[in-house]
Amino acid sequence: MIDKTIKDKVVNFSFVFPAFVIFSVFYLYPFFYSFILSFQQTDGIYYSKFVGLQNFKEVFASGLDWQNFKWWSITWWKASSWWNSMYNGVFITFWALTFQNILAFALALGVDKAIKTGKIYRVIFFILPVLSEIIIGLLMRELLLTNPGILNQWLEKVGLGFISHNWLGRESVLLTTALVHSWKGFGWAFIILLAGLQTIPEELYEAARIDGANYMQRFHRITLPLLMPVVSLVIVLTLLGTMQAFAMILALTRGAAGLTEVPVMRIYNHLRLSQVGLACAEGIVLGAVLIAVSFTMFNLSKWIRSRWGVLPR
Amino acid sequence: MKVAFRIIAFAIAVSVFAGIAVSVFTSCAFKKAPDNKITVWHWMNDRRDAFKELAKQYEQIAGIQVEFKLFSPPDIYAQKVIAAARAGRLPDVFGILGEKKTLAAFIKAKYVLDLTPYMDEEEKAWQKSFYPQALGVIRFKSGNEYAVEKGIYGVPIDITVMEFLYNKKLFVQAGLDPQSPPKDFDEFIAYAQKIKKSSAADGFVCGWGEGWLLNALATEWAFNLMGEKKFFQTIEGKVPYTDKDWVEVFSKFADMEKAGILASDITTMINKEAEDAFSRGNAAFSFNGSWSINVYKQLSPDLEYAFFPLPKISQRFPVKIWGGAGSSFMVNAKSPRKEKVINFLKWLTAKKQQEFLALETNNLPAIKNCESGFSDILLSLLEDLNILTHPNIWPQNEDSRVLEVMNTGLQQIIMGIRTPQEVAQKIQKIKQRILRQ
Secondary structure (H helix, E strand, O other), rough: OOOHHHHHHHHHHHHHHHHHHHHHHHHHHHHHHHHHHOOEEEOOOOOOEEOOOOOOOHHHHOOOOHHOOOOOOOOHHHHHHHHHHHHHHHHHHHHHHHHHHHHEEEEHHHHHOOOOHHHHHHHHHHHHHOOHHHHHHHHHHHHHHHOOOOOHHHHHHHOOOOHHHOOOOOOOOHHHHHHHHHHHHHHHHHHHHHHHHHHHOOOHHHHHHHOOOHHHHHHHHHHHHHHHHHHHHHHHHHHHHHHOHHHHHHHHHHHHHHHHOOOOHHHHHHHOOOHHHHHHHHHHHHHHHHHHHHHHHHHHHHHHHHHHOOOOO | HHHHHHHHHHHHHHHHHHHHHHHHHHHOOOOOOOOOOOEEOOOHHHHHHHHHHHHHHHHHHHHEEEEEEEOOHHHHHHHHHHHHHHHHOOOOOEEEOOOHHHHHHOOOOOEEOOOOOHHHOOOHHHHHHEEEHHOOOOEEOOOOOOOOOOOOEEOOEEOOOOEEEEEHHHHHOOOOOOOOOOOOOOHHHHHHHHHHOOOOOOEOOOOOOHHHHHHHHHHHHHHHHHHHHHHHHHHOOOOOOHHHHHHHHHHHHHHHHHHHOEEOOOHHHHHHHHHHHHHOOOOOEEEOOOOOHHHHHHOOOOEEEEEEOEEEEEOOOOOOOOEOOOEEEEEEEEOOOOHHHHHHHHHHOOHHHHHHHHHHHHEEOOOOOOOOOOHHHHHHHHOOOHHOOOOOHHHOOOOOHHHHHHHHHHHHHHHHHOOOOHHHHHHHHHHHHHHHH
């Protein structure tokens, strides 16, 4: 009997073993190695010296003027390149969470009802996310540049010349980047939300209609609560995806003198400058922040779902 | 039935894993290349066809196959070489992109062969054939700051010179003499403004989204304004970046912006975009390297332009321009075909092959006395070889963290986010922190 159990376990483990090996080699080992490197000053080739928490100190405190530091001042992060990049990441994420996801939700609701043309829209909206980030960045750059100013010329032609300006100038470059990122990314949220909407049984809506519930009541009492797990998934994926955005921003603005520099761009630049230890420390800090935010979001969504009666309290 | 199913499932799982393992290990294991084949890794897109042709010629002469493998863009190539070195999978010959400290790290890790004994053979004949400026980049003198053993660690393929360029047609349109480029900064601004007024072109375009191009110009002006001694004293930490000379250097970028001569979006522009704009006649001036001759030839063969060293910002010190650092090939210290590789590199840097490369790719050759058949524009650049300087031949180099802040700061000055004084203070702050460490 015992032999059989051990044999079963060995057989079962053998099924998981290939995945375990691949996961260990490509995920666990690099993670632990990055963790070790984050405590070193190293060029990644030859030189390596243990420096304790110095890289983390550099990430958190570099550029901050401690003598005149006012934590309540909303602009203290501007002095630190890392916190400035985090701010840029959060700004773009804010637009992705609101503009991108609301747009995706509205379109998913529309397509969910439009039975005949639904498939075409699904294809159209999903083209953008499957295109390369670099391609989107370069195309949008060509469109937005002041010279030749393709977008500005179009705006002039359709009588909206008053909107035209330097889209990649210092006043608007961050917002432009956030909007381009949201525009490129809404297809993912659209597909996930649409899939979620289609899992809601039609009978529930029919029963609500018979009970006299109007559209808003059906949306508020049926659609939203039942879609909450999917919405929270979309929010977490948007957070993770946007805070790690990089390639499109690099192609669009190259960081625009720090105005659109995001955390991953800083990590990339430090790797390029052979500051491997610092880059790893930044990667660890970013990873920790994202894990903390993701857990918070999952717990928040669980709490909301229980409040709305989808889960037992 | 259940047992049979389990056996089949187990067999499938084992074969899948074995398949993955075999494919991973066979791709990772060092493939032993045939002894008469040399592999060269490079990033030089513009030289792909010329290298291919030379490889063909060499195979006919020596019976040795040379495979040039191109990896692009350069950023990716640089990372690939580092990864290959760590994995012990470097090819026989490769180029190293980046600062001299990267080359030093490769040498200290024993990835790069010291070529001094080969260069010194036959009364240093091979060594003497090169321009000293070309060798300077890959030469380490005794007591160097990187603690690398004295020696020559690479074979230069060409020389690069960074200069200003101007569009002759736009000069004529604006009533300026196309044979007389501006001599100093004020004249440069005046000419650029005049051309901007007389045409739809911008005054100046450059790929200042790439920080190193800003850094190159800033250091050239710094050499001109404060001289080499004060420049290196700044790197040593004896002169602060808040010194009035440095602030004046940074102010020149603000002056260019205030004069309205800069192309819009210049701080987000990569060099390829700037080259494209200049080749289409969209700008009167640019700041670029000698490699751009080939780029302009491909983009706009009829473009009429010329180089000039630098619009001076001072009469106090002589002009120095970035250059010398062309492309170089390093020999893998662990290559089993070292002798064959050296023979091939000697052949590649011989007069006939260098002339071929220069004519095909419009790059300045690394060796002397092969100027016959050069275009006027290449010949004009050769005249400036005696005023070249480059971080890779300096006795000390600035920390990359300081350079990062300086480059971003210069972009911020141009975008009007910070003043030159603020940028100087920010650079000095990080400099002091690094000096304390």
